[in-house]
Amino acid sequence: MSVEALLLSLRLACTVAALLLLLALPLAYWLAFTAWRGKFLAEALVALPLVLPPTVLGFYALVALGPRGVLGKLWEGLFGHPLAFTFTGLVLASMLYSFPFAVQPLVNSFESLDRRVLDASSMLGASRMRSFFRIIVPLAWPGVVTGVVLSFAHTLGEFGVVLMVGGNLEGITRTVSIDIYDRVQALDYVGANQTALFLLVVSFAVLSVVYGVNRRVWSPWSGR
Amino acid sequence: MKRIAQLLLVSLLALPCAHAQTLRIAAASDLQFAMQDLASQYEKQSSTKIAVTYGSSGNFRAQIENGAPFDLFFSADSLYPQQLVTAGVADGQSLVIYAQGHLVLWAPPASNLHLAQRGFEVLKDPGAIKIAIANPEHAPYGRAAVAALQKAALYDAVKSKLVLGENISQTAQFVQSGSAQIGLIALSLTFAESMKGGELWEIPAGYYPPILQQAVVIKASANKTAAKDFLEFVTGPTGRNILSRYGLTPPESAGKS
Numbered sequence: 001m002s003v004e005a006l007l008l009s010l011r012l013a014c015t016v017a018a019l020l021l022l023l024a025l026p027l028a029y030w031l032a033f034t035a036w037r038g039k040f041l042a043e044a045l046v047a048l049p050l051v052l053p054p055t056v057l058g059f060y061a062l063v064a065l066g067p068r069g070v071l072g073k074l075w076e077g078l079f080g081h082p083l084a085f086t087f088t089g090l091v092l093a094s095m096l097y098s099f100p101f102a103v104q105p106l107v108n109s110f111e112s113l114d115r116r117v118l119d120a121s122s123m124l125g126a127s128r129m130r131s132f133f134r135i136i137v138p139l140a141w142p143g144v145v146t147g148v149v150l151s152f153a154h155t156l157g158e159f160g161v162v163l164m165v166g167g168n169l170e171g172i173t174r175t176v177s178i179d180i181y182d183r184v185q186a187l188d189y190v191g192a193n194q195t196a197l198f199l200l201v202v203s204f205a206v207l208s209v210v211y212g213v214n215r216r217v218w219s220p221w222s223g224r
Numbered sequence: 225m226k227r228i229a230q231l232l233l234v235s236l237l238a239l240p241c242a243h244a245q246t247l248r249i250a251a252a253s254d255l256q257f258a259m260q261d262l263a264s265q266y267e268k269q270s271s272t273k274i275a276v277t278y279g280s281s282g283n284f285r286a287q288i289e290n291g292a293p294f295d296l297f298f299s300a301d302s303l304y305p306q307q308l309v310t311a312g313v314a315d316g317q318s319l320v321i322y323a324q325g326h327l328v329l330w331a332p333p334a335s336n337l338h339l340a341q342r343g344f345e346v347l348k349d350p351g352a353i354k355i356a357i358a359n360p361e362h363a364p365y366g367r368a369a370v371a372a373l374q375k376a377a378l379y380d381a382v383k384s385k386l387v388l389g390e391n392i393s394q395t396a397q398f399v400q401s402g403s404a405q406i407g408l409i410a411l412s413l414t415f416a417e418s419m420k421g422g423e424l425w426e427i428p429a430g431y432y433p434p435i436l437q438q439a440v441v442i443k444a445s446a447n448k449t450a451a452k453d454f455l456e457f458v459t460g461p462t463g464r465n466i467l468s469r470y471g472l473t474p475p476e477s478a479g480k481s
Contacts, residue, residue: 066290082291170275187418
């Protein structure tokens with residue numbers, strides 16, 4: 001079993017989950033409370049990574065992050081090296097890939113909040129910011145947990161995008177799923193099985209804990 | 225919550241452990257097993273660590289052109305390294321043929337297809353439901369396989385039976401696992417422990433253009449000296465010895481057979 005690949009995957013998943021939470025909170029707030037008529041367009045855009053194959057996302061990410069891409073060029077101008085085939089590039093591509101998993105649970109739980117509580121909060125003089133952190137986020141806690149856990153788990157299991165953007169570099173972009181793929185190709189079934197089994201057990205454990213602790217968490221089972 | 229935040233912060237800051245000097249090598253999949261031996265032998269005599277990524281040569285060409293940080297590229301053909309030189313990405317001075325590869329028909333042990341006796345005929349056998357080749361779009365061994373099938377006037381007959389591996393070692397895996405009954409794979413892969421005992425027939429050289437495998441140092445590499453040193457090791461006596469143990473013959477004999 002490759003500990004290096006496993007640690008890399010965990011680091012990637014934690015980073016992506018943390019950054020996505022920061023990004024998703026304001027966006028979900030806006031999506032849940034805006035009265036904009038074009039809101040459905042934004043919703044469709046957020047959901048896009050759910051339906052697009054990882055090859056499409058990976059391809060566009062590679063083009064954008066490469067030395068000829070807009071982001072890649074900008075980054076190279078700032079830091080002197082291109083984004084593709086780096087850990088940072090992998091983080092950006094994974095954020096794109098797991099984006100809906102962070103945003104949608106938040107929007108769902110924000111939308112289901114009792115608006116009267118929010119009205120009361122603002123009538124008692126709380127600022128929007130204060131209401132957000134003291135009322136909305138605590139009440140929507142299951143959605144927050146779900147968003148973080150799903151984006152973490154989804155990134156951990158990501159394969160296609162990483163393969164296309166990462167370039168399979170040991171210690172930099174060779175995540176655990178790529179490592180398993182490599183081992184199967186090297187006919188090392190024992191090694192592949194050890195890592196795969198470990199990933200399966202960890203994933204099951206994480207999800208059981210989340211569903212066990214947090215019964216109101218959105219899931220494919222609750223059919224919300 | 226504080227603990228979670230701490231955990232996230234630590235994971236953000238934890239950087240991959242840095243080695244003294246790591247040589248990043250992009251190696252064609254037919255080197256899957258030979259390169260492991262080459263690397264471990266080289267690491268015994270040098271402080272440089274070798275980190276190898278295996279894949280199809282065509283994919284590597286595209287990745288390296290897009291800035292993939294490899295120091296050295298071992299292709300399964302001569303075309304892709306030369307294209308990288310033309311594109312100004314690889315150092316033309318370092319271009320070298322390190323081995324000649326060979327294409328074989330391979331079937332798992334106890335297939336009872338009698339490959340060695342029947343040769344190409346076996347592909348028409350009803351028992352050969354699926355025939356694995358590497359993707360000719362970007363894998364040199366796939367290109368050679370299509371050429372051989374065309375030369376043997378079998379391509380149209382077996383076309384519907386073909387399954388394409390992403391690279392030559394995935395192709396071998398398709399056959400080794402029994403998902404495909406026969407494969408056109410690299411001779412070098414049949415020396416792997418898990419491939420032992422299979423049925424094998426070497427496709428005569430005239431059936432496909434010689435697979436002259438070239439290596440090249442990448443211009444953007446920060447470890448050019450180490451890259452050249454490793455390349456010298458591979459093309460030197462020890463390296464050649466290891467390569468020929470995997471059926472990758474020395475380049476001198478290239479074209480003669």
